[in-house]
Amino acid sequence: MALLKCDFFSELLMISTSMTVILPENTNNQIGLKNNKYDGKIPVLYLLHGLSDDHTAWTRRTSIERYAAEYGIAIVMPQVDHSFYTDMAFGKQYWTFLSEELPNVVRSFFPISDAKEDNFVAGLSMGGYGAFRWALRKPEQFTAAASLSGVMDLASHAKQKQADQNPIANVMYLAFGNRDLAGTDHDLFALLRKEEELPALYQACGTEDFLWEENEKFAQFTNEYNIPVTTSFSAGAHEWGFWDEKIQEVLAWLPLKSK
Template structure:
């Protein structure tokens, strides 16, 4: 297993961007996790604040950790096209140079907070690319605030990504960004990814997570698993639950809709 720090010029983004890669011994035959950071973080954060390299070694997987600033990993209305970069340019680059797999059954995506929303959004918008999705401390962020008067956008990323003020009610129901609209558009007869969600009971996004979990669990064709436990919006929780996610991913029996608490 190797740890690589990549810097590459992206034609899609039109800028230099950084990607951290934990490379399995046999990358072509090993699962590959695209692991997304939160709003205040960058490409190095997962490696610095969790034991993800140790978990990758234990489960025999590669892990790709891109930096995407405050983009929500979407094609921003007022910024770079990160979704296009992550779904097209980066996988092609990593397959060509590092031999990472392109097959759906070997690719999974996960993230925390903004990255959890990004993982759900990308995984549900591109079910042909991923066999599993992990979301920690997040959900449909368009319902986290409710878009009611007085709601703040502390990082300013909602307006940059979606092109609208956070209090604009038109954002709810937007088919590009509202996870519930994306979920409703899924074709039940097509292969859908397994979805895992986890949130701490002291997390300020708990209600958002629960609301999102209810909608995902109600989908008739989506394998779904939800965990709730003690914990807050912090790295103690995310370090524990990225490992739980990988445990779940390798447990083929946890494929039905389930909810667990402890």
């Protein structure tokens, strides 16, 4: 695998930014590493960070490059500040950046497939929310999406935070303002009800996670509405050891053509 630290300019955000990219390599001689071959355009997993992270988080906290090597898949890790992957009420248009500019930039730099069957998205915590929202709002772009310890019930979450006076409350205010998010396209439950052809969904959460309740609620909801979701609930908290384990499950679960 190749690891690329890519500093580029976002025309939309009007600022230099960075992404970390992993590309498969067709090699045999790397000691201690299984390496899968690929042919033609490369399938890609967009992998989204959490609230206190930037584009470096996944490579620093997990062995994502090693795990990806087995599957011949590219991994693209962008950064979106504290935005919740939204066009911020007070800040930058990270949703438009993520869903429009970023894929274009990525495809202009690297031989990444733009076929729906080769495109996947996953993320943790705030990025789990971002991954599901992206896949549910643009189901024509993705074959599968995974949320690890995701913020699933953003509307309730935001409502509760809007009453608080702490730093996280301010983060949510900058992202969403004071709107009620229930039923809007920020609300994963609303998006689920609206879409007809959904990508394959995977949802992991630890039972000691402070987001466990809203993950349980999400699972009940999808169950009730007969929306197929692969769930992986097990003992674990909101921490990187859990995500290091679950991202391996996600890669094994992805419906890659090469499998």
